[in-house]
Amino acid sequence: MEQDKIFASPEEPTFTRVFRNWDSRCLRNILDDWLIHLKILSKSPTSDRLWKSTLPFLAIPQSVIQLTFLISDKLEQPPEVRYLTVEIFDRFMTRHFTTLHENVFKKPGAKQNYKMWSKVISRVQNQTLLRLLSCMQLSSKFASHYQVLSPKKIRQFLTDAGHSFTITSIIASEMRVFQTLDFKIPLSPPLVHFETLLTILMKDYSALKSETYHIEVLEPIHELGLQILDIAFLLHHELYSNLFYMATGERGPTGSQRLKFLGVECDNLYLAAAVIACAAVMLYEHQNDLAEGVLTYVSSRTGIPKKDIAGLASILRRLSLEASSRLENCMN
Structure with missing residues (x-):
C-alpha cells in the first residue's frame, strides 16, 4: 500500500493550493513581469491568426x-x-x-x-x-x-x-x-490571462486585508469565472457580435469590418478582465463597492478603460444568465 502511494501520480495542484504555497515576495515580481508579457501578447498584431x-x-x-x-x-x-x-x-x-x-x-x-x-x-x-x-x-x-x-x-x-x-x-x-501548426502551440489562452490577473488581484487584496478576508471574498471569482469563460467560448460569435453592436450600433462585423475587429476578438487580456468583472458583479451584486473596486482594479492593472471592460462584462453576464435559465428549463 505504501509503495502505491510512493509511485502514484500526485494530485493535480489546484489554483487555490498554488496560490497559497507561493512565496509572496517572489510571486510579486514574477507576476508583474508576466503581466507585462501578456499585455504585449494581447496588443501584438493578429497576423499569427491569419493564414x-x-x-x-x-x-x-x-x-x-x-x-x-x-x-x-x-x-x-x-x-x-x-x-x-x-x-x-x-x-x-x-x-x-x-x-x-x-x-x-x-x-x-x-x-x-x-x-x-x-x-x-x-x-x-x-x-x-x-x-x-x-x-x-x-x-x-x-x-x-x-x-x-x-x-x-x-x-x-x-x-x-x-x-x-x-x-x-x-x-x-x-x-x-x-x-x-509549424510546431508552434499558442500557450497564452484566455485562462492564463484570467488566472494571472486574478492572482495579482488576490495578492493585492491580501496586503490590505486579512488572509481570511481575501480568501473568502475573492476566491469564489475563480470558480464562477471558469463557468463564465466556458460561456465566452461556447457563445463566442454571439458575444462579439453583441460587443460590435454595442460599440458601433451596426450588425456584424462582416467583411473588412471583421478584419478590423479581429484585434478585439483575439485580445485575451480584455476577455480575462471582463470575466473577472462579470464574476464580481454576479457574486457581489449587493456589495456595489466591492464589485466596483474589482472593476477599477483590473482596469488599472491592464490599462483597459473601465467602460470597455464593463461593456463586455455586461454582455457576458446576460449570456451567462440566459444559459443558466435554459439549463434550468431543460431540467424541469
Missing part, C-alpha cells in the same frame, strides 16, 4: 466547442486543456482544409477535381474526431504532466465511440497536427 487570407474562429462553431468540452470532461482533463484544444483545433483545421483545397484545385481538370474534392471532404469528415483528439492530446502535454493523454487512452476512447484507429495512426495524426 493565407483565412480568419480565425471559423472552424469552431458552438457544436464543436460543446463536443470538445464534453470529451475533455470525459477524459478528466483540467480546464486549460479544453480551452487550448479549441484554439489548436481552430488553427489546425483552417490550415489543413486550406492546404487540401489548394492541392486539389491547383491541378488541371475541373470535373475530376470536384470528384477528388468530394472524396477529400469525406476523408476529412471521417478523421474529424481523431484530429480533435490529437489536438487534445497535444494540449494535455502542455497543460499537465499528471494527466497526459496517451495514444492507448485515445484509441480506447475512439473505439468506444465506434471508430477503429491503430496506435500508429493516432501517433501519426498527432504529428500531422503538430507539423501543420
